[in-house]
Amino acid sequence: MNLARFPAAAAVLCAAVAAGCGLGPGEDSGEVELTISRDYGATVLEQRTESIDESDTVLRVLDRSADLETRYGGGFVRSIDGLAGSQNGGRRTDWFFYVNGIESPVGSAEYDLSDGDRVWWDHHDWTSAMRVPAVVGSWPEPFVHGFEGERWAADLRCRAAASVCDRVSAQISDAGAGPSDRSDGAITVLVGVWERIRSNPDAGLLDEPPSESGVFASFAGARRPLLTLLNERGEPAGSLGRGAGLVAALRPADGPPTWVVTGTDRVGLTAAAGMLGDDLSNHFAVATDGGGPLRVPLR
């Protein structure tokens, strides 16, 4: 074909080349970590590292690793490896995904992945909490790679002893938290015993049920607070008094999440601060009674 005779076609072709169009899925753009679990991370079904191309989305990476069944024109994941969403006895279960610990506002077929992202698919009962907007189980994310390809800085608001503040700050820095790419703020990290941080509007969400806060734990009382832990059905499954700590992520708005590192007292707060690290792995939130990390929600 003589392109000189078809100036429009020639122009389109040149524009396409100039705009970076090309055949195939594009070049390699790094690796992502994929985790597939059920029951709020209680059972990890698969955890692997996947190479990604420029055009890879969350759904494409998942489809390479698991047997999928989709609905609604491929936009909704119905089942992974035969485990499907269901409605049984008034309880509803489905697959949810998080990228770097943040619930995505767009479908898995529309979320473009970047190098280093951590994708977490979890099959859970969502009757008690339709949304869990942020989780801590992708640590050190979202401090390192942020969300949707843009990084957030960390804004530490510590109302505790200097040793605890330094420890939390060091752990976040050691994890690789960097400067912010975004103008809409930073990840707020609230550190302090519950009595001292409860007045913060974001932390105050922990007084609310999981349908509001997205966290299956709540504090009751001020002077001698009790940390009530809930099960997957949103029912109280245990209470912790002295020496109890909690690490949870909240996201009341569309911006960066707020992480809460707190405890019923100093001992609990110190224990919670000590959990920042691998103890958070694959947990939606983590509590402690001094004896080790407790997965939240409880089974």
Place this chain on the structure above:
Amino acid sequence: MRPALAYRPGRSPLHRASPGAAISYLGALVAVGFVFASPLVLVSVGIALALAGIAAGAKCAVAASLRLAVPLIVLMVLVNALVTQRGDTVLVRGWELPVLGQMDVTLESLAAGGRIGLLVAVAVLGFAVYSACVDPDRVLRALRPVARRSAMTAGLVTRMVPLAVADGARLHEAAGLRGPAAAPVGRAELARRLVESSLDRAVDVAATLELRGHSLEARPQRERRPSRDDAPLIGTAVLIALAALVAGLAGGGGFETYPQIEVDAGPATLSLCAGLVLLAAIPFMRAKIKRVALSRTLASTRPVRWWGWRARG
């Protein structure tokens, strides 16, 4: 010149049968195409409809509908490829546009667009055969006692489509006859003229229908004897529905486009595809068998009858 999609009287089972029977037969085929997602089923429905149309003498209508359907299929494929970036197999890494996002072209979106196009093609083909083989006046008469306005609307639609095609052909011919020195007339210009005149043409058709008395209360009609071709057509429609039901229960006709293309080509799907084409041929094969039998009977009895006539004479 009679438009390709206009009704042409004929002697096929589709022409002779009552409108209800013909619509049941064609409707069953088209409905199967809409029920099953598989392109294999859609193609077999298309083949069945095309063969039925050709057997009924509506070859021109079938050809015209295919000429209309092919660009539609191409359009659907292109549009779907541009608006949907789902699917695992990225063929072309596209642009990052401000509002639309990443414009990748995937094999799966092309396949999904092709399936939608096939569905539209089946609907167009079904309508073309219906329009060419089912007398709109009989449809109108059959519907008038039940729903007069709906019958009027249906009558208008079935007349307007072939009329628009004929108007388009005339405009194109007139543009061509202006001589070699005249400026070329594009399709968009022709389409604009056609759309502009469509309201006037609709009013003309409505006025004609009114003059024919279609707007009056339905008169009590004589009991019409059902056509001998009704039973085979309705029977075939029932068989087609049963075949689709059985295939559906057996899990046939499955087709997934996202995230990867999965076409079910199992025994249930293939049997349904073959069955649709064979079942659709039943009314026409029966008519042909009867014609052959009748001609053989006539051939064998002619001397006797002639001799008998001579003897009586």
